[in-house]
Amino acid sequence: MALDDRKKQVLQAIVDDYVTTYEPVGSKSLIERHDFTVSSATLRNEMAELEKLGLLEKPHTSAGRIPSDKGYREYVDSLMRVDDLTESEKKEIEERISESVDEVTDILKNAADTLSETTGFVSLALSPRLQGSYLMQLKILMIEPGKALVVVVLSAGVVKDKVVRIPNFLTNEQLYKISSAVERHVAGKSLDEITYITLATSAKEESEIPESMLNQVLYEAYTAIKQADRLDVYLQGEHRMLSLPDFSELSRARDLLGTLSKDGMVAGYVNEIERTARDEGRDDTYMIRIGQEIALEGLDDCSFITTTYKLGDTISGNIGIIGPKRMDYSKVISQINFVRKKINDNIKRIYE
Secondary structure, eight states, rough: OOOOOHHHHHHHHHHHHHHHHOOOOHHHHHHHHHHOOHHHHHHHHHHHHHHHHHHHEOOTOOBBBBHHHHHHHHHIIIIIOOOOOOOHHHHHHHHHHHHHOSSSHHHHHHHHHHHHHHHHSSEEEEEEOOTTOOOEEEEEEETTTEEEEEEEEETOEEEEEEEEOOOOTHHHHHHHHHHHHHHHTTTTTTTTTOOOHHHHHHHHHHHHHHHHHHHHHHHHHHHHHGGGGGEEEEEHHHHHTSSSSGOOSSHHHHHHHHHHTTTTTTHHHHHHHHHHHHHTTOOEEEEEEEEEGOOOOTTEEEEEEEEEEEEEEEETEEEEEEEEESOHHHHHHHHHHHHHHHHHHHHHHHHH
């Protein structure tokens, strides 16, 4: 929609004030806080027009207005300017994201912690999509009789592990022989190429373990390999939302936390919108979903902002935040973009 300059100024001022105060904005406060040279009556008319356009809403108990989902959308699409962070803000983020870690998983966890701390909202980091990566190492390590740890090391610098049950009578030496035989045959193969038959053939040729016991170990190893490309989501800061006035109502807080606690729901949603963007040929720096645009129950009062980090040219994942619709979008996007840059820098360091 095309808004004239004054309506743009009024909408931007109302969004900015509401983000700061969480109070409906009236014409009098607009004149007090901003450089409007028109009368209160003129501003009230402009606000009424914006309400008719669906960009503002009028709470029942107040004469002021608040932005609607459509108003926030107009703001982020047409009125918002994303500025760089200050040098002190960049330094704070750099100090929080340690450069001493050597695994992608640790980098992502640090990034999620940092985003939650700096924004004050819920942060998320999704593990990279690894279908195109290949297996570098496979280790099966004895924890105790009947229990072992399967460690899968991938070309993307990602390490996945899984505790599995094994026959009680197997020894460390036998497990080493099995994993070494499997590793020799599947190292360098993509995850999609690795089949159970490949594992079974390679291990049976070099092992004297009874077939029933060997099959149990091989099945657990195969499952761990195939689950290595599962999307993991690291969520941080759910408790921070409860301190915001936007979620002081018990029902809102319960709905939000209920959705965030459902395993795989947020990861699946982010993966879906990312796939849709790729299918449509979009290469957005960041994606914003506001209120009713979020196809997840319990997030009607939230905004969802995500961006993409890269592992090389073909493998990618996502980071982002979930916060109230009433947020400083420009600041949050600047923070997300800078955290993404540090993730990319650290991943490049690992590769090199």
